Amino acid sequence: MKTAVARLKDTDLTAVEHAREMGLDDAEFARAQQVLGRVPNKVELGCFAAMWSEHCSYKSSRTHLRRLPTTGPRVLVGPGENAGVVDVGEGWAVAFKVESHNHPSYIEPYQGAATGVGGILRDVFTMGARPIAAMNLLRFGRPEHPKTPALLSGVVKGIGGYGNCFGVPTVYSSTDFDARYDGNILVNAFALGVLRSDAIWKGTASGVGNPVMYVGAKTGRDGIHGATMASDSFSEGEEQDRPTVQVGDPFKEKLLMEACMALFAAAPESGGLLVGIQDMGAAGLTSSSFEMASRAGSGVRIDLDRVPTRERGMSAYELMLSESQERMLLVAKRGCEEAVRAIFATWDLDCVVIGAVTDDGMVRLVKGGAEVGVLPARALADDAPRYQRPTAAAPAEGEPRAPLGRVGPTVRAHVTSPSLAPKSWIYRQYDREVGAGTLLDGTRAPAALVRIPGTHRAVAMALCCVGRWCSADPREGARRAVIEGVLRTSCVGALPIGATDCLNYGNPRVPEVMGSFVEGVEGIREACLALDVPVVSGNVSLYNATDDRAIHPTPAVGVVGLVEDFRPALPRDAQTGDTVALLGWPAQGTSLDLGRVRRLAELVRELRVAGAHVDAQPVLEGGLSAALVELARRAGTGLFANLPAGTDVTDALLSEDGVGAVVVVPPDRLQLVHERAQRAEVPLEVLGALGGHQVAVAQQGTQGGAPLFEWDTEALFAELEAVVPRIAQGARP
């Protein structure tokens, strides 16, 4: 698989060997032969291999993904399009999706991460939505791993380099380090855009005779067969695979986005100039043309000689499989070609008619006046193979808990661990405020909150998953990814209205991995059903394994919530004198009760919208101690907490098996919080207050009420902020 293209050139392999090189197994090759009724040529084989790759076809996952809840009163577009779309009221909607760019980012961290951002932004603006927010979930190997510093620095720089220039605020980031990602890092990019709910565009090629147009950057030889690369495991040394990584140009994409926005808005009186539009992402011209034709039940004829190129002598194979960035395929209304071209010319972008819509269901590729490939659109796209791969229960992997020492040092080491330490060094490299609509970002709150321009509505978002929980229990871990997203967005006052998932797993041919995957989907399903959150878009990334060592199962879940009027929810920042209280059920057992999660989420949301708390943090990863330290750090003050008597103090501070949230309450709202918590039958425990120059924890009736530990805030915050830069610099801990 490694250097498929090169090998094809210099050997005379048989068709079946070609097919294997491209990643088709023998049964799939036989199926391809059957579809065509003859032996496919090399161009056609390339199309089969790309379209039937795991990346494009979801062949191992599709049957399971059907189990996810995907509908609801607000859902305007569910899975299957470039992005999901959810109604947010007043005629507005948001389009969003998360997608992985794991393999390319490991090979070339800057460009891999940058083009991951570029790809997800295109998915969103293709729907007609102007991007207003981006998030990411990053998983790196252990901090001491020799590759971690360069991967961390390169990925973060790549995400910032693309998003900052394009002009989308990157408002939330989840980053963790774990040896299980040593050989397979995760780079999951999320984007969200805003559009009018009656002006949604889709990737459809309908209307016989309508022109097929190519817009955006020229095609080069970069990223050829990236989709099949993303559908294979690594072996040591495979990072030599560099030519398959694409190179991004955020400036070009910004122009492309502005031109597309102008195109969508053009000629409203005649119903617009456009029929359908799709991003040329993974598998480039191949996936866009086959999918657009398949969705419409039509065919397309493409003249490859008309494709704008930036290199000479590109073959049909290269033109079809290039993953050059910042390109779109669109189908315009017949007779509107000139009007479309004029819009793109304003932005100095190429716009060329390269073909036309036909009615025979075939994709016909023409080069040098001759047909070089003829393939049925549907058979390669919607009717791609689907597998019900064997599953087996994965052995539960608990993290052996280190013996606990004295409370103070144990908790200090815990909260300053790379997993829990603040990610300010990363956030600073992202422009979080371009657009001037960022009300809260991940440095200020447990979820980001971004204004719908021109309204007092705002959307909240967070992207979540704790991989080690999924290794311990793949279903519960996935449930908790949803739970975390719901609690985080509820904490800033939002009602969760939709989710998107990026399911990162190992090799699906390993039954235990497939078993974890199926359990993960089931966990998301259970939690989304119980919490009323439809999954409207998503992506699957398999083969995240090196030499048979797989990553933690990592189903990243992005939850999007709605605040109908953000003004009362943002009365002021947290400050000295505010009360710190715990809501919920701290020790609940390893399987979290979804009914309690729902009650807690409703309560913290209701309180926030009433201005009754000014900051909050769910108690999940890292337990109560992590939540307390995070709230103190965000407020820039000390914090005193007095834990209730009778509990094991270390357990109370470190346990991750509860349904809870710590809220910061202005003293004059405490009575209201008491009343509402009582009415909602959610336990409330006032712990203490913000203020002073120490983070201190005591327990009622222990040591005569003297603090179990008290940490000087200046030293604590400095230590916390130093963790991630030290990893980036490659300094040994």
Added chain:
Amino acid sequence: MTTAVVTFPGSNCDRDCVHAVGDALGAPVARSWHKDHELPTGTTSVILPGGFSYGDYLRCGAMAALSPIMAAVKRFADAGGPVLGICNGFQILCEARLLPGALLRNHDGLFHCQDVELEVTAGGIGLLAPFDRRQRIVLPIAHGEGNYTADEATLDRLEAEGRVAFRYLARDAAGNGAVNGARRGIAGLLGGPCNNVVGLMPHPERRSGAHLHGSDGLLLLRGLVAAGANLGEARA
């Protein structure tokens, strides 16, 4: 009386500036395109917004400085018209020689998006009329190339002429801006025939009202619009 916001290909704070002037300040605002040869009729002040004009190709602001609209902006500035360059707009003003010096890559090679404490060194003057001299404010920066530099003689002259508009309060041992290495902590400058040109790296449009974590930025935009109004009256 109109504030013109110029859009170059790659500008990405142009809409934010239009919103801040039009909605937050409630002042008339018009948009101007890089290929235009004239500013919109009735223009009394100009904003060159932040972003990555022309993709930062060559150098930040270098291509934009040569665009058709910049010839019109230069004429406007030379005639005393108030011009505000924000972030990439500041870089463009330097490349267009409307302000001296240059903005290099940040000293640590990283992009920085964060709040910074500033001193409005030239508060009270021209566009900075709404501020007190040396008033302390907080604005966010978001740039990879804000490391201001000029030769010693130029720096001395800028100080002597009172043309340092904004300074970062946090400085390193050598007196440079701690966040990006800017010489003598310079975050913004005054220029033009009557101190009518202001360039700065921080983003005032991002602190332009309630729920945007402060409104210090709105003061600067108000100063710009007011200077334009005065100019309009003087001409009338």
